[in-house]
Amino acid sequence: xxxxxxxxxxxxxxxxxxxxxxxxxxxxxxxxxxxxxxxxxxxxxxxxxxxxxxxxxxxxxxxxxxxxxxxxxxxxxxxxxxxxxxxxxxxxxxxxxxxxxxxxxxxxxxxxxxxxxxxxxxxxxxxxxxxx
Ligand code: THU
Numbered sequence: 001x002x003x004x005x006x007x008x009x010x011x012x013x014x015x016x017x018x019x020x021x022x023x024x025x026x027x028x029x030x031x032x033x034x035x036x037x038x039x040x041x042x043x044x045x046x047x048x049x050x051x052x053x054x055x056x057x058x059x060x061x062x063x064x065x066x067x068x069x070x071x072x073x074x075x076x077x078x079x080x081x082x083x084x085x086x087x088x089x090x091x092x093x094x095x096x097x098x099x100x101x102x103x104x105x106x107x108x109x110x111x112x113x114x115x116x117x118x119x120x121x122x123x124x125x126x127x128x129x130x131x132x
Pocket of ligand 1: 019022024025026041042043044051052053054055075083084085086089
């Protein structure tokens, strides 16, 4: 699959966002190692704190469906500047996907591309737990 197809999937997923409080809709599309695409959108809650980001929805959907290996994630928001994943999402993506490619885009065009290790240098992960 080419990157623009993955971005288009994230754009479509964004349409399902429940962003009634921030009005900031985000879509994500996670590519599995065997070439499937699992999407997510942000889902907000009146308590605010129970809000979940598009990236984590996509990852938890994928994990719950048995996927365990991933190659890329596309994230789409309606901003001129790139909208990168928040800190907790970086940590979750690192845990389950490792150093995947993160493609950022808006409704019109790609805005940036990173390796997850650029966004989350010096991560805390299971390797450290195993040292004990
Ligand atoms: N949000 C995401 O879904 N992903 C991001 O990468 C950034 C932030 C959501 C959370 C919340 O619903 C809204 O955007 C504003 O923070």
